[in-house]
Amino acid sequence: MGQQARMIEFSGVNKWFGPLHVLQDISLTVGKGEVVVVCGPSGSGKSTLIRCVNGLEPFEKGRLVVDGTDLSNRRALRALRMEVGFVFQSFNLYPHKTALENVTLAPIHVRGLSRAEAEARGRALLEKVGLGDRMGNYPHQLSGGQQQRVAIARSLCMQPKVMLFDEPTSALDPEMINEVLDVMVGLAREGMTMMVVTHEMGFARKVADRVIFMDHGAIVETAPPETFFTAPVHARTRDFLGKILHH
Amino acid sequence: MFWFYAERILGYWPVLLKGLGMTLGLSLLSLLIGAAIGFAFGIIRAGGNRWLSRALGIYIDLFRGTPFLVQVFIVFFILPAAGIELSAFAAGVVALSNLAACFIGEIVAAGLKAVPQGQREAALASGMTPAQQMRLVLMPQALRIVTPSLVGQFVLLIKDSSVVSAIGLLDLTRAGWMIVQSVPQGLMVFGTVGLGYFLICYPLIHLSRRLERRGQDALL
């Protein structure tokens, strides 16, 4: 991979929560336009891993470079966060703002767009995620699936270079999962660089370039989806796949 | 008999009006100053700097845990010994603003702490500065939660202001003391004074209740 093509580069990253070694020697490179799916049992450190990428979690040892910015440079963090979208499991929409206001808030105040520009961009994105008729609604007036689509549009409105997703569909009722996954598949096909923590293996099969399996804070296995699902090398991966694919 | 005294009390209307004006002015001015400082207190108390927050917590508890009358005396009688000479009005405003700031600070801090952590994270992840996170995301939500309590606090402030009559300010309570010298009908005189306070406070109590109901609807 050439120097320009690297978007996220972990080298020997270690993190502790007190005595708990939550990230152990993580080395991982995500190229521009690549889609990486991260899976693993609860508590294995998946959230912590992607939260490091936009500096939501600090780490003690190692190096992490995102879009050319070294994360140890805390002063560059804010500028970096403008380029990295983050979608949370629990949506975290601003309850006191309408869907459109949620989407335009950061572009106006952080990017410095005019209200008109931001709204034009925001409207287009809400249309794109299928919520053209919901712009004036407050989050509590929307279903979970709709809220998560607004949250994705909110991140996209900053025109980020990387999108991070932390279990974006696991708080949703089953019938709403696909409407969110469809948006994410579209995004992946447009060439967005994505790191996605999810157990939706259908999504991984469709668009992932690589699937990563984590356990106890370490990356156990990394493989393209075909290999990952049909011929996993490690027993722990097989074990895990057995558990999640059988229901 | 009743009407006789009632007329005499109302004959003192200029004093009563002046007292009412003083009570209102003192309360309003102290509310404005106290709110400005109180919001800053609240942000510090709910903020990340543990030592600053703790130190401020002790300061606030000190004033929440001592009688207001004592605080007024300290400002008015003891500060001059340290070379800070204040008029009775200034001393009243200082003591009352400080008390208001302490209570408002704790209310605002509670509101900020009640905003889910995910809200700050979402704002942070979008590249907002700490000030923007506070102004655009956290404070508006905290305000929604605490507005009824803040209005309720204003009611307490108006009532607490009666204590400053002890250092000679002609507020509504002191007007009562003056009138009762020549109209020896304590019940009627202070009934009138009480009515004055009630007339100011009742709309606020009402407002607080309405906001509380609306808040519950909005937080669905």
Ligand SMILES: Nc1ncnc2c1ncn2[C@@H]1O[C@H](COP(=O)(O)OP(=O)(O)OP(=O)(O)O)[C@@H](O)[C@H]1O
């Ligand atoms: N702020 C924290 N303080 C202490 N321990 C934490 C903290 N956050 C997470 N942990 C612990 O670190 C470990 C990894 O947590 P993490 O949230 O990254 O796991 P995860 O793989 O995302 O799990 P899940 O699938 O349940 O979301 C867990 O054991 C968790 O209890």
Ligand SMILES: [Mg+2]
């Ligand atoms: Mg997680």
